[in-house]
Amino acid sequence: MPTRDLTLAMIGSGGDGVVTMGEMMAQAGARDGLNVIKVEAYGPQIRGGESSCTLRMSAEPISAQGDAVDVLVVFNWADFTRFKGEVVPKADAVILYEAADPTPISEVVIPAAGKATWIPVPFIELATKATGTKAAKNIVTLGILAELFGIPPESVRKAVEFKFGKKKAGVLEANLKGFTAGREFAQALGIDVSARRLEYTVSDSKLVMTGNEACAVAALHAGCRFFAGYPITPSSEVLHFLSEWLPRAGGRIIQTEDELSALGAIIGGSFAGVKSMTSTSGPGLSLMAEMLGLASMAEVPTVILDVQRGGPSTGLPTKSEQSDLYLAVFGSHGDMPRIVLAPTDVEDCFHATVDAFNIAEETQLPVIILSDQAVGQSRRTVEKANLVHEVIDRRTPNADELADYKRYAQTPTGVSPMSVPGTKGGIYQTNGLEHDETARPASSHVMHEKMSRKRFKKLDFVEEKYPLFVHLGPEKADVGIVCWGSSKGPVEEAMRELAAGGVSVSAFVPRIIMPFPKKAFVEYMASVKTLVFLEVNFVGQLYHYLRTIVDLPAGTRVFARSGGMNLSVTEVKSRVESVLSEAGAREEVTA
Amino acid sequence: MSSVVETPALPRFQPGDYKSDLKPVWCAGCGDFGVVSAMYRAMAELQLEPWNTVVVSGIGCSSRLPGYVEAYGFNSVHGRALPIATGIKVAKPELNVVAVGGDGDGLAIGGNHFLHASRRNLDICYVLMDNEIYGLTKGQAAPTTPTGDKTKSTYFGNPEPSVDPCELAMSFGATWVARGFSGDMKSLVDLMVAGMSHHGFAFLNVMSPCVTWRGDDQFKVMKAKLRTLPEGYDRSSRAAAFPYMREKEILTTGVLYEVHEPSLLDRLEGQRTKAMQGYEGLTTEQVLKVFNPPF
Numbered sequence: 001m002p003t004r005d006l007t008l009a010m011i012g013s014g015g016d017g018v019v020t021m022g023e024m025m026a027q028a029g030a031r032d033g034l035n036v037i038k039v040e041a042y043g044p045q046i047r048g049g050e051s052s053c054t055l056r057m058s059a060e061p062i063s064a065q066g067d068a069v070d071v072l073v074v075f076n077w078a079d080f081t082r083f084k085g086e087v088v089p090k091a092d093a094v095i096l097y098e099a100a101d102p103t104p105i106s107e108v109v110i111p112a113a114g115k116a117t118w119i120p121v122p123f124i125e126l127a128t129k130a131t132g133t134k135a136a137k138n139i140v141t142l143g144i145l146a147e148l149f150g151i152p153p154e155s156v157r158k159a160v161e162f163k164f165g166k167k168k169a170g171v172l173e174a175n176l177k178g179f180t181a182g183r184e185f186a187q188a189l190g191i192d193v194s195a196r197r198l199e200y201t202v203s204d205s206k207l208v209m210t211g212n213e214a215c216a217v218a219a220l221h222a223g224c225r226f227f228a229g230y231p232i233t234p235s236s237e238v239l240h241f242l243s244e245w246l247p248r249a250g251g252r253i254i255q256t257e258d259e260l261s262a263l264g265a266i267i268g269g270s271f272a273g274v275k276s277m278t279s280t281s282g283p284g285l286s287l288m289a290e291m292l293g294l295a296s297m298a299e300v301p302t303v304i305l306d307v308q309r310g311g312p313s314t315g316l317p318t319k320s321e322q323s324d325l326y327l328a329v330f331g332s333h334g335d336m337p338r339i340v341l342a343p344t345d346v347e348d349c350f351h352a353t354v355d356a357f358n359i360a361e362e363t364q365l366p367v368i369i370l371s372d373q374a375v376g377q378s379r380r381t382v383e384k385a386n387l388v389h390e391v392i393d394r395r396t397p398n399a400d401e402l403a404d405y406k407r408y409a410q411t412p413t414g415v416s417p418m419s420v421p422g423t424k425g426g427i428y429q430t431n432g433l434e435h436d437e438t439a440r441p442a443s444s445h446v447m448h449e450k451m452s453r454k455r456f457k458k459l460d461f462v463e464e465k466y467p468l469f470v471h472l473g474p475e476k477a478d479v480g481i482v483c484w485g486s487s488k489g490p491v492e493e494a495m496r497e498l499a500a501g502g503v504s505v506s507a508f509v510p511r512i513i514m515p516f517p518k519k520a521f522v523e524y525m526a527s528v529k530t531l532v533f534l535e536v537n538f539v540g541q542l543y544h545y546l547r548t549i550v551d552l553p554a555g556t557r558v559f560a561r562s563g564g565m566n567l568s569v570t571e572v573k574s575r576v577e578s579v580l581s582e583a584g585a586r587e588e589v590t591a
Numbered sequence: 592m593s594s595v596v597e598t599p600a601l602p603r604f605q606p607g608d609y610k611s612d613l614k615p616v617w618c619a620g621c622g623d624f625g626v627v628s629a630m631y632r633a634m635a636e637l638q639l640e641p642w643n644t645v646v647v648s649g650i651g652c653s654s655r656l657p658g659y660v661e662a663y664g665f666n667s668v669h670g671r672a673l674p675i676a677t678g679i680k681v682a683k684p685e686l687n688v689v690a691v692g693g694d695g696d697g698l699a700i701g702g703n704h705f706l707h708a709s710r711r712n713l714d715i716c717y718v719l720m721d722n723e724i725y726g727l728t729k730g731q732a733a734p735t736t737p738t739g740d741k742t743k744s745t746y747f748g749n750p751e752p753s754v755d756p757c758e759l760a761m762s763f764g765a766t767w768v769a770r771g772f773s774g775d776m777k778s779l780v781d782l783m784v785a786g787m788s789h790h791g792f793a794f795l796n797v798m799s800p801c802v803t804w805r806g807d808d809q810f811k812v813m814k815a816k817l818r819t820l821p822e823g824y825d826r827s828s829r830a831a832a833f834p835y836m837r838e839k840e841i842l843t844t845g846v847l848y849e850v851h852e853p854s855l856l857d858r859l860e861g862q863r864t865k866a867m868q869g870y871e872g873l874t875t876e877q878v879l880k881v882f883n884p885p886f
Contacts, residue, residue: 027884027885027886028884030884031884031886155884155886158886159884159886161886162885162886205883205884207879207882207883208882208884209882213882217875217878217879220873220875220878221875221878225682226678226681226682228677228678228681245878247859247862247863247866247867248866248867248870248873249870249873249878250863250867250873252681252682252859252863254677254681254855254859256674256677256707257703257704257706257707258703260671260674261671261673261674261677261703261704261707262674263674264667264671264674264675264677264678265674265675265677265678265681266678267667267675267678268647268665268674268675268676268677268678268679268680268682269678269679269681269682269683270678270682271665271675271678271679272645272678272679272682272683272686273682273683274682274683276678276682290668290671291668291671293668294667294668294671298665298667382882384879387875387879421642421643421644421645421663421679421683421686422642422643422683422685422686423642424642425642426642427641427642427661427662427663428663428664429611429613429646429657429658429660429663429664429665429666430664430665430666431657431658431664431665431666431667432650432666432667432668433666440613440658441655441658441666
């Protein structure tokens with residue numbers, strides 16, 4: 001029986017072309033209309049060092065990478081051991097490895113792969129013979145994988161042609177020879193791996209993008225025309241993409257000297273009337289804390305993307321964690337309203353970013369998008385038709401409002417008409433000091449209370465209009481999972497498997513953290529017997545934050561652990577099963 | 592500076608038109624009164640449209656200045672006038688942007704931004720009111736406080752060497768550097784007009800006495816030290832400017848350094864114009880094409 005869902009992992013050293021190979025296969029899959037998720041992992045080295053690329057291709061909808069791989073390609077066992085626990089083959093996986101690897105195969109132990117099919121492949125020899133250089137071994141591998149596992153061979157061949165078509169004469173021919181050599185090698189193997197052969201019908205091609213790219217495109221879509229940023233892993237791709245596309249769109253972009261300058265600059269840009277954004281990661285958001293307060297106090301619409309990584313301090317720069325929630329929700333001195341959104345996947349990065357601009361413009365508040373590395377840097381297929389989102393622009397004061405202009409006029413929603421420089425009659429001098437309706441500094445406790453109330457009132461509007469969340473699974477369930485950000489993917493995958501096994505499980509995934517969709521959540525809590533928090537941070541930041549908002553039911557379980565490894569499908573399943581077995585045990589005792 | 596309208600027979604804007612009706616919080620005799628008055632006059636001389644002009648500051652006594660100018664204003668947070676001003680100017684180049692602040696604000700907490708705004712040759716005029724002390728926090732040592740001076744935070748005398756803001760600006764890459772004195776109104780107005788008209792980053796350090804924390808004498812002492820640049824001074828030469836840096840016994844005012852180089856906006860606009868070619872009316876649909884499998 002062929003399969004409709006295949007996960008491959010490739011591991012090698014810098015120069016082995018593992019990442020290129022993964023990218024070519026992902027593009028080939030997308031061209032054929034498959035659903036693809038690709039994740040790369042690297043060692044801490046700037047160049048060279050070990051790298052891995054895991055690619056899931058499916059004819060069915062998929063939500064996450066999946067834990068165990070069907071096909072493992074190892075160019076070098078020494079590199080494989082560096083990804084211990086991160087790349088795990090299935091028990092009956094097909095493992096292709098370099099026949100000439102200095103590590104004797106007798107020393108390779110993969111307990112999980114007890115029934116695996118082991119295939120030694122002379123990758124280097126095949127590449128050298130066919131192309132004259134061992135550098136082409138990834139192309140040889142593409143040929144082998146295409147042949148053995150039905151990975152769109154025609155499309156992969158096109159990918160090779162595209163990759164090398166513009167190189168100097170002979171390069172393409174050599175690589176095509178390598179590709180064919182790989183296919184011929186696979187044909188001659190005579191090993192039956194048909195259970196791993198991908199079977200699908202070609203459909204409309206899909207886009208391939210990362211969460212960070214989706215955020216960048218969404219910024220352009222939302223009308224962002226000024227961006228200021230400081231490089232930081234894992235969010236720099238937003239800066240990179242916009243440095244090319246923002247000027248083309250007629251916008252302007254600068255790289256600032258630090259993150260507080262970045263947020264300062266976009267506060268300036270937005271004050272001047274231009275939709276503005278910055279992107280960063282946790283260490284940058286820490287620096288931005290003072291400017292967040294300014295944006296909130298001066299009521300300047302701003303959009304801040306935080307692609308979370310492991311923290312605190314420098315932490316785990318290249319790996320995902322969901323530990324900036326406290327900073328995003330509570331960071332800054334004083335009482336300061338802000339909005340926090342949490343996209344759940346690549347496509348949602350697009351929507352969250354447009355929502356962020358819309359909410360910022362509607363409420364004149366800083367809006368933080370809490371993405372994470374697992375969402376931001378994973379590359380996956382997206383349907384273009386889904387990338388549509390209404391854009392809301394800033395309301396500028398009308399003639400009546402300008403006649404007696406008050407920048408911070410009290411209004412029912414707390415949102416006051418915001419004039420921009422260039423507007424006659426709209427002149428005001430804003431500040432980070434407490435101020436009265438006309439923006440003049442005012443330090444009376446009465447005014448401070450009044451203006452604090454005005455600023456916080458804006459959150460009510462957002463809570464009412466943007467109760468953003470996803471409810472997965474049945475309306476009523478025994479176990480109700482609460483998770484956020486990139487964890488939605490593995491939870492959704494695990495729920496499919498659990499539901500297939502008859503387990504009654506649902507999930508509540510907030511897409512907005514501040515203000516929290518409280519009403520929906522209260523209803524959700526009533527729909528499940530046991531509430532289970534799954535968080536990729538050590539202290540359970542979402543759980544503790546929610547305790548400040550709602551009364552959580554007794555017996556609520558919290559599974560929180562540090563990041564560095566994304567939430568896995570197996571982990572979700574085992575957590576749910578453990579909760580169910582405990583609940584079962586409790587019932588027995590009571591009976 | 593852009594948006595400078597041609598001067599009609601009768602000026603449209605008088606200095607008083609730039610004065611807001613907010614009463615300054617400054618102490619009687621504060622040097623900053625001279626600076627804001629000079630600013631009204633300079634703006635009137637340049638006929639800057641108030642609604643196309645933004646005055647930006649950080650925090651400190653002098654950073655209250657934007658509130659006293661009838662133009663758009665932004666009194667931001669400590670040390671961050673230049674990042675805010677950078678965003679305003681880059682996002683909306685047609686606006687006239689003036690940044691103001693004190694020595695602590697610009698040279699201590701905001702020192703890094705001073706370096707980079709200078710280096711970028713950002714098209715703004717930055718007026719630093721230098722009183723050699725932290726006034727708003729009531730008398731602590733600043734980066735410009737002379738070594739040995741007793742202040743509230745240096746009970747036994749300031750143990751640190753001081754800096755000359757003009758020397759910093761020049762070495763950071765500012766293309767127009769001048770020193771003025773708040774008690775010399777005529778020269779100060781001329782310097783502000785020249786600074787606001789300069790194409791690129793114009794840095795004007797105004798010695799602006801603090802009568803409260805530096806004593807009534809500071810004004811007299813500064814006035815006695817005043818000198819002007821000699822005839823034939825070559826302001827395009829860094830070497831010529833150096834003897835006028837780190838002065839102790841005298842205080843030389845005037846334009847110490849001026850060169851003409853492409854500004855940040857010149858460079859950005861050049862790139863942008865080129866980048867936009869062939870992408871007029873760019874749509875999301877077009878951008879998304881990048882993510883189509885390329886074959």
